[in-house]
Amino acid sequence: MNQDERQMIINLKSYFFDLIQIEDSLLNYEEIIKAMLEIIKKVTCAADAAYFSNNSWHPQLFGLEDKVPSNHHIIMAELSHQKIVYRQPIVGLEEYDLLLLLKTDDKITGWIALKGNDDSFNELSDCVLEKLSEVSLKFLEKYRQLMKTISDKRRYKQLYRVTDKFHSSMNMNDVLGEIIFTLQEVYPSFTYYLLLSHDNHHHGDLPIKDLEYDSENTAAMQAYVTGNCQFEDSLQEKRSILYTPLKGKQGVYGVLQVIAPNTLLFPNREVEFITLLANTAGTAIENAQLYQQSKRLIKDLQLINETSHRLNSNLRLTETMSFITEQIIRSFDAEEVGFILFSEDFKESKILKGSTGFFLQKEAESYINHIKGKVEIEKEALFIGDFNQQDDPFVMQYKSIMAVPMIQSGVLKGIAVVMHSLPYHFSFETFKLLQSLVHHSTLAFTNSMLREELERMVVTDHLTKLHSRSYLDDKIHQSMNEDHEGTFMMVDIDNFKRINDTFGHQVGDDVIVQVANLIKSSIRGTDIGARWGGEELAIYLPGVSLNAGLIIAERLVKRVSECTEPQVTISCGISHWDRGIQESYAALFKRADHALYTAKQSGKNQVVVKENNSQYK
Template identity: 65%
Template sequence: MEENKYKKLFQITEKLHSSLDVNTLLGELFVILQEVYPDFSYYLLLSQDTHSHNDLPIIDLDYDSENMTAIHAYVSGNIQFENSIVDNHAILYAPLKGGQGVYGVLQIIAPNTPHFPDHEIEFITLLARCAGSALENAQLYQQSRRAIADLQLINETSHRLNSNLRLTETMTFMSEQIKTSFDAEEVGFFLFSHDQVKVKVLSGSTPFFFTKQARSYIDYIKEKIQKGSGPLFIGDLNLANITSFHSIMAVPMIQRQKLKGFSIIMHQIPYFFSFETFKLLQSLLHHSSLALTNSLLREELEKLVITDHLTKLHSRKFLDEKIQRSMKKDEEGTFILIDIDNFKEINDTYGHQIGDEVLIQLANLIKRIIHGRDIGARWGGEELAIYLPMVPLNTGIALAKSLVEKVSESTNPPITVSCGVSYWNKERLDSYQYLFKRADEALYIAKETGKNKVIIQGDNITVS
């Protein structure tokens, strides 16, 4: 019988080592135990188990467990015994030991005996070692495959991000990568303002982060990140009046040792993300930070190129390009050239700083009255301009009149402006240069005939 049992052990060893899948291996172990010890009961206590075994007698091995005998077997790596005279059964705890550590404890219960049978101890010890070695091999194999997959994810993401994507494309790609790779429900990217007080939700974040419901999560993470908490790994978040998302991972985005923003990844199920996932996320964002920074810097540079530094309106070059493009693809458009009346007197009376402030006030008024595709620009000096694509002449005149009326009320010291309005449509041959020339001539007439008025393109009609 002993000889047959050890022959069986050899077959068991071959069988356990033939699989590199943890779930399959553990299933085989319980089949073997059922064959060899049909009258015994058994449980497997596993440490750091990330698998689901609803159909197997497997429980987590917790360090705060009341079963100190099992803990001792795990820590010492030696077989432990427990006897119950009252229940008349004996328990053996055999550590599943591999070459690099102990992976769990096999609990075997022998009924109707006060002491565990001596002749079974050696066999169970060998069986546990065999199972421990097979489990170690399977886990190492799966870890290596996961490491390879993680490296491929990081490499592919870094390669894609370094292909000069724009910021929105970069963030959208990152969001999709994280949702796919981490099974995340919500992914958000946030950029701090220059004073570190406010955060802007970047395009590419999932829609949830643009809602009011997301503010509590964003503000909570923002406060933690600003306090220097570093990356955050929260298994079960519980905030007042917030119950939707429990699993949270957040990673700060740092550029040249300065906090620029952060990312948030969320799931509704508590403890959904593993710590391995958290480490992968940090690595992914670390390797992607250069591409993200480059996208931010590139867009900041582009914004500087197309924006007047004083008024924050668009530059003339940008406006020129937009008008020429509009005249090729749109049906019509209205152009308004604006000049501050007696601007030299303002500079001479109040100083150039006040003159700059007046320009800024006028620019802010223009920003308030235009919308959609409309473009406000600094034309040069005290001249500003508005272009209204796909807007008929009457609408453009009404906007110019409104601007002239509101200027004196919205500026301090109060100023007035003169406007020249020109218009084009597809029905007649026209050009960008001629569109500007007509508006410039109309503006000249407005200045020469009393100022503080609107003149339409070369027909010498005073509108206000």
């Protein structure tokens, strides 16, 4: 090269160097190419210049026309790998006067085509033109390296930003949205989807799909199962697809699908960045799920703790069942809640008070019988997502059913049933929580029933099922403090010893029971019938006048005489009190006892009233 040619190359390098210093231009590949062509036109005095990038998948022409030749494959085939400068016209590029190949290691990466005066180009030697090609190629390579460095810096800065964002949020939607936002910024020309392994029905417009286990997309499933990246290249569709798992420390939560257009093989540098992004996203998804799971567990533990605390506060059985029902309806969004107790032989079922009203209806029987049969055989809890009995021609009203056996000391006491009309309404986590809740509650149920049974035993006579004498005493004292009047009567079975001697004590007990049942059927629910001792019984009628009490007593005497087998009669002594006369319980009892003695001594099978020191038959 002569001095002018060397100066031209120096000027070319200087212009290229100045171009690289323009920071804004580094952000736009197309603009930097056009600027490069303007520089080449300037140093070569060419009229026009064009640059062709030889990418078999995505050829690009940068110049005045910016139109890729339709026969670019033929053009490239005609060009020799041993020659750099072409001064003769090339078929398909006849409008250009000079062609300079850009190649490395015998691979043509593109060419620069120039238009101009033949004389001016003739003044340039092949040597300087080859140097121009070499410098231009190095400029493009340096530019790409610089762009790669800047791009990597920006990407990893974004990766740091997105990692910081991931760790600052425990909301699943925020994490997924940040993944998509980052991909849109880094790869605006790519297409991408998040294939997630869990139900996803509330993520708005995000490109999210369910990862279906029976899907024909084997590459996606392979990435999910193995935890390794998978590739799917399509020559026909001119694209390459990357499947990278969203992987946390405890498992894989989905797959990130990235579709790169006009690419035969997915670029390795992109695979590295996308894999880092996917791993970061997988950890964030895992953390978000663990956080949500921990919140659910805390809520569940609070529910169990609150329930256990309330159940241990000596609630009555009905109050206990009502409280549990309310808790389940509120926490599980249930429509019907029922607690069913079984008899020892499993032949009878009892709906506990506190269950929702549906279980007291006839329509509930088909549900109860079906569930009871299953639990009785399997002794396991039932979780039914879509219930429909095959032998029932009617569509079942409630589809989602959870049934948990109530077991105490290894004995099946009953079942707790929770239902909703929509199918698959309850989650499996809800089912496990219900099992835990029922397990913690069963002891409280049993204790409430035992406590109330014990209370009934304390205030109830075992033989007659009438109240005990102590209970009667308490109620009379209470009535004399609260009511305005009351009637008390003592009842004795006449000639009871003869019944025992004639028929035996078993028949004697049966006679006492018969009289007790006649007493219970003759008085109100607010009245009190009690066993006083042996064959003596007592009745207290709070708020009842003497005349009304006398009528009840006489009717009872008549019914006992007519309805007992073997036939017996009773004698009855009555006393009465009212607010206007100062009187004690002891005096009330003493007068009734005296009246009974009088009835027994004066013929039996009658009623005697002892009131105000007067005696009536």
